Amino acid sequence: MELNIIVNKKAYTFEVEPSDSLLDILREKLNLTGTKNGCKQGHCGACTVVVNGKAVKSCITKARKLENANIVTIEGISSDFSLHAIQEAFIEATGVQCGFCTPGYIMELYALFNANPEVGKEDINKALEKHLCRCTGYKPIVQSAMLAQQKIRKE
Amino acid sequence: MKLYGKVVGTNIPRADAKEKVTGTALFIDDLRFPRTLIMKVLRAKVPHAIINSINIDNAEKMPGVHKVFTGKSLGLDKNHLFGTCIFDQPPIAIDKVRHAGEVIAVVIAETESQALVAIKEIDVNLEELPFVLDAIEAADPNAPLIHEQNGNYRHVPTFVPIPKSNVFYMYQLKKGDHEEVFKDAEIIVEDEFEYPLMNHAAIEPHGAIARWDHTGDIHVWSSSQAPFVLREVLSDYFDIKQMTKLHIHIPYLGGGFGGKSDYTIEPLVTLAAKLVPGYHVKFVLTRKEVFIGSVLGRGMKGFMKLGAKSDGTLVGIEATQYYSDGAYGDTGCNVVLAGGHNCVGPYYFPNCNLKSFGVYTNSTPVGAFRGYGHPEGQFMVERLIDKIALKLDMNPNQLRMKNFLQHGDTNSLGQIVTRHNGDIRKCFTQTVAKLNETSLPPEDEEYFYGRAVVGLIKSPVQTANASSTVFLKFNEDLTVNISIGGVEMGQGCLTVLAQIASQTLHIPVERIRINYEINTQLTPYEWQTVASMTTMRVGNAIIIACEEAIKKFKTNAAEVWNCSLNDIVYNGTRVSYQDKTLSLKELVLGYQYPDGHTLGNPILSTGSSVVRNVTFPDLETGQYQPYEWTYGSQGVDLKINKTTGKISILHFVTALDAGKIINPALAEGQITGGVMQGIGQALKEKIEYDESGNMITTNLRKYAIPRLSDMPEKYSCIFIETPQPDGPFGARPIAEHPAIGPPSVILNAIQRATGISLTSIPVTTERMLELLRNGGE
Numbered sequence: 001m002e003l004n005i006i007v008n009k010k011a012y013t014f015e016v017e018p019s020d021s022l023l024d025i026l027r028e029k030l031n032l033t034g035t036k037n038g039c040k041q042g043h044c045g046a047c048t049v050v051v052n053g054k055a056v057k058s059c060i061t062k063a064r065k066l067e068n069a070n071i072v073t074i075e076g077i078s079s080d081f082s083l084h085a086i087q088e089a090f091i092e093a094t095g096v097q098c099g100f101c102t103p104g105y106i107m108e109l110y111a112l113f114n115a116n117p118e119v120g121k122e123d124i125n126k127a128l129e130k131h132l133c134r135c136t137g138y139k140p141i142v143q144s145a146m147l148a149q150q151k152i153r154k155e
Numbered sequence: 156m157k158l159y160g161k162v163v164g165t166n167i168p169r170a171d172a173k174e175k176v177t178g179t180a181l182f183i184d185d186l187r188f189p190r191t192l193i194m195k196v197l198r199a200k201v202p203h204a205i206i207n208s209i210n211i212d213n214a215e216k217m218p219g220v221h222k223v224f225t226g227k228s229l230g231l232d233k234n235h236l237f238g239t240c241i242f243d244q245p246p247i248a249i250d251k252v253r254h255a256g257e258v259i260a261v262v263i264a265e266t267e268s269q270a271l272v273a274i275k276e277i278d279v280n281l282e283e284l285p286f287v288l289d290a291i292e293a294a295d296p297n298a299p300l301i302h303e304q305n306g307n308y309r310h311v312p313t314f315v316p317i318p319k320s321n322v323f324y325m326y327q328l329k330k331g332d333h334e335e336v337f338k339d340a341e342i343i344v345e346d347e348f349e350y351p352l353m354n355h356a357a358i359e360p361h362g363a364i365a366r367w368d369h370t371g372d373i374h375v376w377s378s379s380q381a382p383f384v385l386r387e388v389l390s391d392y393f394d395i396k397q398m399t400k401l402h403i404h405i406p407y408l409g410g411g412f413g414g415k416s417d418y419t420i421e422p423l424v425t426l427a428a429k430l431v432p433g434y435h436v437k438f439v440l441t442r443k444e445v446f447i448g449s450v451l452g453r454g455m456k457g458f459m460k461l462g463a464k465s466d467g468t469l470v471g472i473e474a475t476q477y478y479s480d481g482a483y484g485d486t487g488c489n490v491v492l493a494g495g496h497n498c499v500g501p502y503y504f505p506n507c508n509l510k511s512f513g514v515y516t517n518s519t520p521v522g523a524f525r526g527y528g529h530p531e532g533q534f535m536v537e538r539l540i541d542k543i544a545l546k547l548d549m550n551p552n553q554l555r556m557k558n559f560l561q562h563g564d565t566n567s568l569g570q571i572v573t574r575h576n577g578d579i580r581k582c583f584t585q586t587v588a589k590l591n592e593t594s595l596p597p598e599d600e601e602y603f604y605g606r607a608v609v610g611l612i613k614s615p616v617q618t619a620n621a622s623s624t625v626f627l628k629f630n631e632d633l634t635v636n637i638s639i640g641g642v643e644m645g646q647g648c649l650t651v652l653a654q655i656a657s658q659t660l661h662i663p664v665e666r667i668r669i670n671y672e673i674n675t676q677l678t679p680y681e682w683q684t685v686a687s688m689t690t691m692r693v694g695n696a697i698i699i700a701c702e703e704a705i706k707k708f709k710t711n712a713a714e715v716w717n718c719s720l721n722d723i724v725y726n727g728t729r730v731s732y733q734d735k736t737l738s739l740k741e742l743v744l745g746y747q748y749p750d751g752h753t754l755g756n757p758i759l760s761t762g763s764s765v766v767r768n769v770t771f772p773d774l775e776t777g778q779y780q781p782y783e784w785t786y787g788s789q790g791v792d793l794k795i796n797k798t799t800g801k802i803s804i805l806h807f808v809t810a811l812d813a814g815k816i817i818n819p820a821l822a823e824g825q826i827t828g829g830v831m832q833g834i835g836q837a838l839k840e841k842i843e844y845d846e847s848g849n850m851i852t853t854n855l856r857k858y859a860i861p862r863l864s865d866m867p868e869k870y871s872c873i874f875i876e877t878p879q880p881d882g883p884f885g886a887r888p889i890a891e892h893p894a895i896g897p898p899s900v901i902l903n904a905i906q907r908a909t910g911i912s913l914t915s916i917p918v919t920t921e922r923m924l925e926l927l928r929n930g931g932e
Contacts, residue, residue: 027184031187032178033178033181033184033185033187034177034178034179035178036182036184036358036359036409037184037360038358038359038360038409038442039360039442039854039855040441040442041442041854041855041856043442043854043855043856044358044442044855046358073178074177074178075177075178078177083173083176083177087176087177090172090176091168091169091172091173091176092168094166094169094820094821094823094824096169096171096172096175096176097410097645097646097647097824097828098175098357098358098359098407098408098409098410098411098644098645099171099172099174099175099176099180099407099409099645100182100357100358100359100409100410101358101409102175102176103176103178106176125863125864128863129862129863129864131863132358132855132860132862133358134355134356134357134358134410134412134828134832134860135410135645135824135828136824136827136828136831137824137826137827137828137829137830137831137832137866137870138827138831138861138862138863138866139827139866139870140824140827141863142863142866
C-alpha cells in the first residue's frame, strides 16, 4: 500500500505492507533511531511516539491505520539547539540512566502535557505505568515528570 | 585564585544526558553501515538432543539469502571451543543440542524478512535425549550427562570439574574446625532454599555486528560490557595471530546488569561474518531471544545450617549450594565461587564448611547478574538468622548487631577485617533509626504489616590482576580528553570519572571530556566493566594520569626557570616559582620563547590501576584474598492485603558504607534502581520452563519485571562515608549492592507480619494469597 504520513512536520510517501509497524517505518525507512525497539510486543513502551496527538506504542501500530497520520518522534520535539522542557527535566531530575527507555517516556509525557498541562498526579502515574525502566527504580522518572510539568506550567 | 576543588561530592548533570534525551545517543541497533546483511537463527526447541541432520539446501536458494550454515556444514571441530575459565562452548551446536534456545542453523540475508522466510525452509532431524533442568537432580550421578567431555575441557587450574558428571566446578571453603562445625552450638537452625533463574531484562536487547575485511582485520560492534574479554575470546577461538587485527567497538549500552558482561552471541556473529568478507553482519536479539538465547542469572538451590550459643553468638555455618548454570559453564563458574564464600554475609563465624556446585543443566547458560552470587547466598543466611532470633526469643536486630564482623575478626576467607572496611553497625543502626521515624501500623482488618532489617556485604569478584588504564591529553585551549576502556551502560561512569579528573587537575569539569568511542585498537586496556569497580579502578588510573600531567607542566616550567620540580606550585591555571609565574597555556605545548625556540613537551600522560594482593582460591581450603568489601544494610516496611495477597512496600531503606560518594544523585539512582530489581526478584520474577523443556517466560508480561506501581511508597538512601584508603577520594564500590538484600528482608518482614516462614522466591500476589488461605506452605 501507499502510505502518506507526516513525521516531525515533514510529509512522506512510502510503499509499505499494511502490516508494517510504525516502529520499522521510523527506524528503517527514515533512520529515525531515537525511537527504540525494546520488545516489539507492546510491553515495554520504549518505542512510544505521538500519533495525532496521542502517545502510542509504535511497535504495535500498523501502517494500515496510519494514512495521513501526524507523527511526532523524539527527534521532533526540540528545536535548533534548545531542549524541550520535558527533556530538560529528565536531565535535571536524573531521570536518565542508560537512556534506552528515555525517548519513550518523554514522548508519553509530551502527549500528556500537550493535551492537558494541568493533568493530575494520578493520570501522570497512569501514563508512566505503561513503560518499563530497569535502571532507575522509577523514583527519578516520577520526579522528572513532576519537574517537567512545573516547567511547562511556567512557560 | 580559584581552585576547582569541590566537584567531587556534588550533583553535576550526567555527561551523556543530552544525547540520551534527544535520541541521538547510539546503541547497537542504531548503528548503520553500508553493505549490511541481517542474520537470523534457527533454535533447537528441544532441550537435549543428538543432531542427526539439518538440511539447508532449500533455504540457501531463497531470495536474498547470502549464506546458510550449521555447525556440520562448516565442518566445525566439536573439540574446538571457546571460553575464559572453562573452554566448553561452541559458537553453534555441532553434534548435539544442550538447551532449547541453542542455535542450530544460521541464515544471512539482505533483509530480516528474507532471512525469516529462509529459516522456515530448513529441515531438522534431531534425536531427543532425556533432559534435566533442576541443579540438584542434574548433580546426581544417574542424571543424563550433558557434556560427555566434562573433565577434559581446557580450564584454568582453580576450576576443578567432577568428570563423568554434570558438575563442572565444585568449590569448597573450610575455615576453623570445618569437620565439627557445630561442636560449640547450643541451638541449630537449618533450611532448604531456592533462588530461581532470572533474567537481567535490560530494556535494550543484546546485539552484535561483525565484518571481516580482506586485509584480515575483524571489526566487531557489540553491546558488551567487556570489549577486551571479547577480544581475548575471539582471538583465541579464531586463532587471530595479532590483536592489532581485532577492532572491538562498543556503543552506548541500554542497561547491562551483568547480562552483557559475558560473551554470548559474538563468536557466532563473527563466525557468520567470516563467510561474507567485506559485509557487515548484524544480529540483534528479539526480546524472546534475550530470554532463551543470551545468558540468565541466579538459579540456586541450597541448604544451610547455622549454629549458635544460647546467648545468640554464632559459632558455625554449613551450606551446600547447587547452581543450575545451564548448557555451558564458563560464564557461571565465578558466580559459583562468589556465592560459595559470600553466603556467610557480614557475620563472624569461627567455623565454616561451605560447598557450592556449578552444574550443567539443559537451560540457557547462566552468567553474571548484579550481585554475582551474593544475593543467592545471603538470602539463606539472613532468613536463618531470623530463625535463630525466633528460636531464642531474641530481638533479631540485637542478634545481628552482636554477630556482625568487626575490626580484627577473620572472615570466612581468612582475611582480617579492618576499620577501613567500613562500619556495618553504623549502616544497620541508621537503617533501623530511619524506619523507626515512622511507626509501623498494627494489623488491621485489611492488612498485615511487617518490618525487618538485614545486613549485607559484597566484594568485587575480579581476576587477580584486573586493571584499568587511561590516556590523557591536554589540548591547546586547556580542555582535556581522557580515553578509557570502561563502558557506559547507565551507571554514570562518564560523569563520575570527569568529576575525579576535574578535582585532581583543579580545572572546571566542563573542560574535561571522558572520551566515549571505545575501540580496542585506540582505547587503553580495561579488564572489563563489572564488579562495581569502574569508579574505583578507572578513577584511580585517572588520578595517576592527572598527577602525571601536572608533573609535566612543572617539568616544562622547570626547564624554563632552571629550578627544581619540587619547588614549583601548580594551581589549575598557572604554575609558579618564587615570584615567577607561567600560565598553563604558555606551557601546554612546551614553552616557546619569542624567537621561536621551544623547551619542554606537549602535555600527554597515562595512568593505570591494578588490583593488588588479590590471589586465586587455595584448592584445599578455598580461602583467598579477594578485593575490598562494601558493607551495608537494608530495611523494609511492608503491608500485605489479607483479601488479595498483594504485598506493598511502604518504605525501603538502604544504607551503604560506600566511602566517599562522588556524585550523590547518581549514587542514589544506583540505589533506587538496584532496590527495585531486588524487589522484583523477591516478589515477581522467575524463569519457568514447560514440560518439554522450553522456557515459558519469554516476554516482559510473562516475566514480569517491576513497574511504577511496584515502587516503594518511600525510598531512603543513607551513605556512610568511611574512606577507602586506596579508593579515589576514598570511594569504594556500590552499584550491585542494593540488589542483594531485598529478598531476605522482605521474606523476614512477611514472616514477622504473618508468621509464615518462606524459603523461596518470588512471593507473588497469587502465592501470598494461597499462603494466607492455607496458613503456610
